[in-house]
Amino acid sequence: MATPQQPRRGDTRRRIQDVALELFAERGYEKTSLREIAEHLDVTKAALYYHFKTKEDILISITDDLARPVDELIAWAQSQPRTLATKQEVLRRYSDVLWGAAALFRFMQENQATVRELSIGESFRSKVSALNGLLTESESTLTAQVRSCTALFALHAGMFAMQGIEADPEEKRAAILEVALDLVAQAEAAVTA
Amino acid sequence: MATPQQPRRGDTRRRIQDVALELFAERGYEKTSLREIAEHLDVTKAALYYHFKTKEDILISITDDLARPVDELIAWAQSQPRTLATKQEVLRRYSDVLWGAAALFRFMQENQATVRELSIGESFRSKVSALNGLLTESESTLTAQVRSCTALFALHAGMFAMQGIEADPEEKRAAILEVALDLVAQAEAAVTA
Amino acid sequence: MATPQQPRRGDTRRRIQDVALELFAERGYEKTSLREIAEHLDVTKAALYYHFKTKEDILISITDDLARPVDELIAWAQSQPRTLATKQEVLRRYSDVLWGAAALFRFMQENQATVRELSIGESFRSKVSALNGLLTESESTLTAQVRSCTALFALHAGMFAMQGIEADPEEKRAAILEVALDLVAQAEAAVTA
Amino acid sequence: MATPQQPRRGDTRRRIQDVALELFAERGYEKTSLREIAEHLDVTKAALYYHFKTKEDILISITDDLARPVDELIAWAQSQPRTLATKQEVLRRYSDVLWGAAALFRFMQENQATVRELSIGESFRSKVSALNGLLTESESTLTAQVRSCTALFALHAGMFAMQGIEADPEEKRAAILEVALDLVAQAEAAVTA
DNA sequence: AATGAATGAGGATTCATTCAT
DNA sequence: CATGAATGAATCCTCATTCAT
Numbered sequence: 001m002a003t004p005q006q007p008r009r010g011d012t013r014r015r016i017q018d019v020a021l022e023l024f025a026e027r028g029y030e031k032t033s034l035r036e037i038a039e040h041l042d043v044t045k046a047a048l049y050y051h052f053k054t055k056e057d058i059l060i061s062i063t064d065d066l067a068r069p070v071d072e073l074i075a076w077a078q079s080q081p082r083t084l085a086t087k088q089e090v091l092r093r094y095s096d097v098l099w100g101a102a103a104l105f106r107f108m109q110e111n112q113a114t115v116r117e118l119s120i121g122e123s124f125r126s127k128v129s130a131l132n133g134l135l136t137e138s139e140s141t142l143t144a145q146v147r148s149c150t151a152l153f154a155l156h157a158g159m160f161a162m163q164g165i166e167a168d169p170e171e172k173r174a175a176i177l178e179v180a181l182d183l184v185a186q187a188e189a190a191v192t193a
Numbered sequence: 194m195a196t197p198q199q200p201r202r203g204d205t206r207r208r209i210q211d212v213a214l215e216l217f218a219e220r221g222y223e224k225t226s227l228r229e230i231a232e233h234l235d236v237t238k239a240a241l242y243y244h245f246k247t248k249e250d251i252l253i254s255i256t257d258d259l260a261r262p263v264d265e266l267i268a269w270a271q272s273q274p275r276t277l278a279t280k281q282e283v284l285r286r287y288s289d290v291l292w293g294a295a296a297l298f299r300f301m302q303e304n305q306a307t308v309r310e311l312s313i314g315e316s317f318r319s320k321v322s323a324l325n326g327l328l329t330e331s332e333s334t335l336t337a338q339v340r341s342c343t344a345l346f347a348l349h350a351g352m353f354a355m356q357g358i359e360a361d362p363e364e365k366r367a368a369i370l371e372v373a374l375d376l377v378a379q380a381e382a383a384v385t386a
Numbered sequence: 387m388a389t390p391q392q393p394r395r396g397d398t399r400r401r402i403q404d405v406a407l408e409l410f411a412e413r414g415y416e417k418t419s420l421r422e423i424a425e426h427l428d429v430t431k432a433a434l435y436y437h438f439k440t441k442e443d444i445l446i447s448i449t450d451d452l453a454r455p456v457d458e459l460i461a462w463a464q465s466q467p468r469t470l471a472t473k474q475e476v477l478r479r480y481s482d483v484l485w486g487a488a489a490l491f492r493f494m495q496e497n498q499a500t501v502r503e504l505s506i507g508e509s510f511r512s513k514v515s516a517l518n519g520l521l522t523e524s525e526s527t528l529t530a531q532v533r534s535c536t537a538l539f540a541l542h543a544g545m546f547a548m549q550g551i552e553a554d555p556e557e558k559r560a561a562i563l564e565v566a567l568d569l570v571a572q573a574e575a576a577v578t579a
Numbered sequence: 580m581a582t583p584q585q586p587r588r589g590d591t592r593r594r595i596q597d598v599a600l601e602l603f604a605e606r607g608y609e610k611t612s613l614r615e616i617a618e619h620l621d622v623t624k625a626a627l628y629y630h631f632k633t634k635e636d637i638l639i640s641i642t643d644d645l646a647r648p649v650d651e652l653i654a655w656a657q658s659q660p661r662t663l664a665t666k667q668e669v670l671r672r673y674s675d676v677l678w679g680a681a682a683l684f685r686f687m688q689e690n691q692a693t694v695r696e697l698s699i700g701e702s703f704r705s706k707v708s709a710l711n712g713l714l715t716e717s718e719s720t721l722t723a724q725v726r727s728c729t730a731l732f733a734l735h736a737g738m739f740a741m742q743g744i745e746a747d748p749e750e751k752r753a754a755i756l757e758v759a760l761d762l763v764a765q766a767e768a769a770v771t772a
Numbered sequence: 773a774a775t776g777a778a779t780g781a782g783g784a785t786t787c788a789t790t791c792a793t
Numbered sequence: 794c795a796t797g798a799a800t801g802a803a804t805c806c807t808c809a810t811t812c813a814t
Contacts, residue, residue, distance in 0.1 A: 012773080028306030030223035033808065044775050046811085051773090055809065110305035113221030132357045142368040145358045146351070150372055153350040154343045161346060164325050165338050175335040179343055205798075226783065237800050239786085244798090248784065398777080414692030416609035420805065430779050432807085437777090441805065498689035499607030518743050528754040531744045532737070536758055539736040540729045547732060550711045551724045561721040565729055591794080612787065623796050625790085630794095634788065 013051045015041055017065070020058045025107040029059065029114045056118055063120045066101040070127050073097060077134045084188045087135050087148075091180050094131065095155055099173065106160050128152070135184055144187040151183035206244045208234055210258070213251045218300040222252065222307045249311055256313045259294040263320050266290060270327045277381045280328050280341075281374050287324065288348055288370050299353050321345070328377055337380040344376035399437045401427055403451070406444045411493040415445065415500045442504055449506045452487040456513050459483060463520045470574045473521050473534075474567050480517065481541055481563050492546050514538070521570055530573040537569035592630045594620055596644070599637045604686040608638065608693045635697055642699045645680040649706050652676060656713045663767045666714050666727075670759050673710065674734050678752065685739050707731070714763055723766040730762035 019040045023032040034055055038045045052058045073093050080086040098105050108115060108124055115121045135148040158176035165172060212233045216225040227248055231238045245251045266286050273279040291298050301308060301317055308314045328341040351369035358365060405426045409418040420441055424431045438444045459479050466472040484491050494501060494510055501507045521534040544562035551558060598619045602611040613634055617624045631637045652672050659665040677684050687694060687703055694700045714727040737755035744751060 010773095025306075027310065028223070030221070031307065031310065034810090035808080045809085046776080047774050049774095049810070107306075110309075112303035113218075113300070113307075114224065114304075116303075117220065117224065129357050136358070142358070142360050142364060143371055146347075146355065146365070146368045146372045149355050149358060150343065150347045150350070150369075153346060153354060154339075157343070157346040157350075158339070162339065162342050164322055165329070165335070165342060167335050171335060172339070175339045178336055179339045203797090227785090228782085238784085239801075240799055242785070243800095396776090411692075413696065414609070416607070417693065417696065419803080421803085431805085432780075433778055435806070436779095493692070496691035496695075497693075499604075499686075500610065500690075500692075502689075503606065503610065515743055522744070528744070528746050528750060529757055532733075532741065532751070532754045532758045535741050535744060536729065536733045536736065536755075539732060539740060540725075543729070543732040543736075544725070548725065548728050550708050551715070551721070551728060553721050557721060558725070561725045562729075564722055565725045613789090614787080624788085625797075626795050628789070629796095 012041075012043070012047070016048060016051055016058065017062050021062050021103050021107065024059065024111070025103045029107075029111050029118075059118065060120055062104060063124070066104045067124070067127070069097045069100070070094075070131075074127065074130050074134070077131075082134075082137075084185060087184045087188070088181050090131065090134055091151060091155065091184065092177065094152075095173065095177050095180075098155055098159060102159055105156070109156060109160070136187075140187065141190050144190040147183045147187040147190075151180040151187075154180045154183065205234075205236070205240070209241060209244055209251065210255050214255050214296050214300065217252065217304070218296045222300070222304050222311075252311065253313055255297060256317070259297045260317070260320065262290045262293070263287075263324075267320065267323050267327070270324075275327075275330075277378060280377045280381070283324065283327055284344060284348065284373050284377065285370065287345070288366065288373075291348055291352055292366060295352055298349070302349060302353070329380075333380065334383050337383040340376045340380040340383075344373040344380075347373045347376065398427075398429070398433070402434060402437055402444065403448050407448050407489050407493065410445065410497070411489045415493075415497050415504075445504065446506055448490060449510070452490045453510070453513065455483045455486065456480075456517075460513065460516050460520070463517075468520075468523075470571060473570045473574070476517070476520055477537060477541065477566050477570065478563065480538070481559065481566075484541055484545055485559065488545060491542070495542060495546070522573075526573065527576050530576040533569045533573040533576075537566040537573075540566045540569065591620075591622070591626070595627060595630055595637065596641050600641050600682050600686065603638065603690070604682045608686075608690050608697075638697065639699055641683060642703070645683045646703070646706065648676045648679070649673075649710075653706065653709045653713070656710075661713075661716070663764060666763045666767070667760050669710065669713055670730060670734065670763065671756065673731070674752065674756050674759075677734055677738055681738055684735070688735060688739070715766075719766065720769050723769040726762045726766040726769075730759040730766075733759045733762065 016037065020032070020037050023037060023040070026032075034045050034048055037058075038048055041047075048058070052061065073090065076093075077086060077090050080089075115124065132149055132152060135151065136145050138145070154176055158173065162172065162176070167175070209230065213225070213230050216230060216233070219225075227238050227241055230251075231241055234240075241251070245254065266283065269286075270279060270283050273282075308317065325342055325345060328345065329338050331338070347369055351366065355365065355369070360368075402423065406418070406423050409423060409426070412418075420431050420434055423444075424434055427433075434444070438447065459476065462479075463472060463476050466475075501510065518535055518538060521537065522531050524531070540562055544559065548558065548562070553561075595616065599611070599616050602615060602619070605611075613624050613627055616637075617627055620626075627637070631640065652669065655672075656665060656669050659668075694703065711728055711731060714730065715724050717724070733755055737752065741751065741755070746754075
């Protein structure tokens, strides 16, 4: 039965991703150097290059792994009827996805200027855009569209920006979701009315 | 008479601020080098240092100039009764402030990770926090609090993140404000009820 | 076989130290740029940073290596009786140490203003001070104390400042040592008398 | 009459020299920037250039003013018989000169590496050399020559390097002079014997 | 699977100096 | 008598990346 004490073998790749994401989210992409990442892992910079072609590649690999659920969510939603129930389920699931990979989404939100110039930028933007499209009916009121859109951003903002509100994290998350659900409901109401 | 060919003459300091903010907002703070700024202005890097002590100092000076209205708004709000009307007026004025210095606030939003490590980070955070405090009643429902908070972020997000919605900018801005106003109204209703 | 054409191979670190010390002693610490050092070695500036964290670090490493004998001398002297014989042996050995790392001590002497602001400054000062304490009896005449002190500085000055006197280096060194030995003898005599 | 309150007029040139010397002696020539000097005087860098052609020029002017006594001393000594009495008087007067312009000589001693590359370097070296020549008889013993030389350096070292010895400054200075006088006496004795 | 040694490009910053006003 | 504005050259240092071993 192996030596569990050992710093694991073979999973270096994942450890790099973990540390990199942590640092990227903490200090920003540009301000995080490969030297830092390597030092945190007690490895050489060159070791990183054995596992990844470039710095950007590390980020891409992280995104590939962690953002897949968003694609799955979009795919699922596209196969459903465009009802209020679906939209609300999208929000519920999106909330799960967001909290499941909080570090990555925090990173995306706090490094938008940087990410925009990276290859993942476009793909991320298009995902958010797709989600938005699923929630919004382009023929409805401008106000209704904004409401749907806001529902989405409420979830985003809720992850980190609402630290002013003190409450049990899970309760807070529930409250945020509630507000978001309500927003799409109102948006829908405007159309149906 | 009138303005001669070269627009330089004492206004270099302001020109630096303008170009810097433009580039910071466009490409991010870290990725914008002083060389770039200097080249855009057709000046030497050293000239920048005649006007500002450090790179960060350029940003600080911009913030000092452009974020003052936020402080004024906060001061005003603190002298008003904590009624729904006040809160809605805060949102209206904040919307004006935001659009009046769009580039700066866009920068702040898209470079959060960077800004957090800069001296302006804390001061910006505390301003948003103060505004939040003015909109939120800490003894009200969690949901109500989230709603107030969301009103604020709707304005923020509205500036750049809602590009999916195609409409006349002014109309869109009005719609966003309307949603925000509605959110605080709903929050207030919960308390009063 | 034997040493091939290129003498590089793991000894880069030492080569940097050698060239750096040479240039520091020749042109002064501030006036010696890392570019110069790199060029003398036919390496990139960045290579220096692979081996040393900072410019000051290069100097520190040199001092660590070359000033050790002084510490050993101090330690030895402290384990001996405070007799004239011991003091004279201290001077003899110090003379050896000084001439054994002439470039470093020349540097220290000719860059005092600079060194004072560097981390090695304090440690160097304290070494000289310790040596002085070993030669001087604080309860003896002021003149006697000055004489002991002068003995030490005669050795220092002798290394470079006495170029006016033309003579065989070794003979000159012997003469300087003789004068120094004589000075402590006179100092001691005053006490004993 | 007149306004003595005023920050003096016309003596700016001297004030620059004073501040410059103070800073040069304190932090070293290279590490003292013209900006620093200007700031200490509450003037613009450009103002310095009104009074002096270059940074080096400031130092030259200081040296010209303060080192003149050394030239006078040398001239006087050359007109005297080469007796022990003369040599001792040279030391006495040199001690006065040294303590009369302590900052300058401290600077010279602690910035030798820098000074060597400046135009004043050669002139300073030649003065010390001339003094040495006046104290030393080239046909005497090597040891005797070293003794004379050491007498001179004892005075130099005495100014700053003997801070380990605690005593009233004037008494210390007297003791140092005594040791120096004694050294040339011993040197002379060897020849006469 | 990883290291040791190095590079080239570029970063922010500082300096002595100039000159029109 | 002095300033305000600017420059060109240099500084130390950091970074992502490479490659032979």
